[in-house]
Amino acid sequence: MNASRIALVTGANQGLGRALVEGLAARMGPDDLVLLTGRSHRRVTEAVGEVSRLPATRARVEGRVLDVTDTEAISRLAEDLRARHGGVDVIISNAVARVRPEESQAERADEFIDVSNTATHAILRSFGPVLRPGGRLLVVASSLGTLGHLDPRLRHLFDGASLDQVEYAVESWRGAIHNKTAQEAGWPIWLNVPSKVAQVAAVRAVAAERRARDLATGTLIASVCPGMVDTATSRPWFSDYSQAQSPAQAAAALLDLVFTEGADPALYGELIRFGKALDWHDGTPPVEQDRILTP
Template identity: 65%
Template sequence: MTRTAVVTGANQGLGFALAQGLATRLAAEDLVLLTGRDAGRVAAAAERVAADPATRGRVEGRVLDVSDAAAVRQFADDLGPVDIVLSNAIGPLEPGRSQVEQADVFLDVANGGTHAVLRSFGPHLKPGGRLVVVASSLGTLGHLPEALRPRFDGVPLDDVEQAVADWRSAIHDGTAADRGWPEWINVPSKVAQVAAVRAVAAERRDRDLADGTLVAAVCPGLVDTRASRPWFTDFSHAQSPERAAKAVLDLVFADLDPATYGELVRFGRVVPWSSGSPTRHEALIN
């Protein structure tokens, strides 16, 4: 049976390694859609994967801007049934720039994109399929101040989206710190990503577990990429994109473990949703 896989944010870094890894693990008749926003970069990345001697499956580049929810929905509807969806796209973050300067672009991609992928591809996921959002170990509830946790805990996706919208508004009107939102934008964003996965999984759980379908978030660990380089001074324990992709794909191709369904998984193990503690920005990047 022919399988179709989609990877977002796949023209470089971890996304590229995920697309490349899929193309080596899938069969010759299967299709990997490597997607990104820039047509030239997407085409070049797809050509690189296709030219790799280890590639077995077919690889095609497709332009997809995950911050455009209507475009994601149209893409998914046009594609139809899909076996594997890896939501990996991430917006840029730069040290030294304020939240106000970076919030819109970052949240549109990281959170708006996650929501769009979950809403658009979920209905098209084949029985036994995999819908996985690349997140972070920062995406656990305990990394937020206690007063903010109910905004993301056990709520539907609409409520997660509203919490992100309220946070964005607080950033722009200068009240985010007073309302307890963490200084580093990546923390609430990652919590919201995992909360979105949990919200969708809660609605689908019984049906998905019955047919072996997985909806989950995954933490790849620290990966040495262009996006992460500006934020960390010590890369001695960082993984290459290829090594990080292997751990993600091992989860994708493994038999479904019900314990991982709807959870954040790091190197095959569930990261408890309630774990973590509020941490200062400086501690997170040093």
């Protein structure tokens, strides 16, 4: 990576995103810059102050207010970082919409899709071109993001799809939810499965176009599954947290991907969990009465 590196994390006020910022700030150097982003100016400012005061922090930490549902704002931030710094070395797309078990999945679909999918597409489109050689662009997804978790009727929409085709499939899913035709078409009630499959498919699409060039320069684009993490977003969904990781523990495996030299061809473009690529075609469709969340 460059002598002076730039890292950016979305959804970084709390939970895993905050832990990722803390880890980056501890493992990068005094000449490096870590950008902590979130929607609330107050919370971003408070989080930056707290991370900056941690004894382990070495890099500079700055805040940027960013609503990831504003695709134009994502584009402006990417262009600003290109103009100011010549590009970015680490982008971790981590923002997620919080949905509680008692809430209607259909009623929350627009916000969930906008935060998890529309924003992922915008980050890939805007930050992919400003990712410097040797950099990392990681999208936090889930092991539910493998294709086999979808009804067989839907898998062709995402298998080998371009980013445009993934976007079209996501909007078709959104339309089916609004038209109340989603279930008969095979879409699960739970938003998390199609959303995560689409995130992974979007990463695979962009990676397929860049693979040779990125591997030659040690650049890694991938989706990542952090495992079960004890956060405010996931806690309402689990009755047993005995196996859950703290955000700092979960961040460690992701940060290892950031700081490992080069790019492993076996991991490039894949969904990575604990340092290993998951089989894209693995998984079985969920039983609707099961609680589905982000493990």
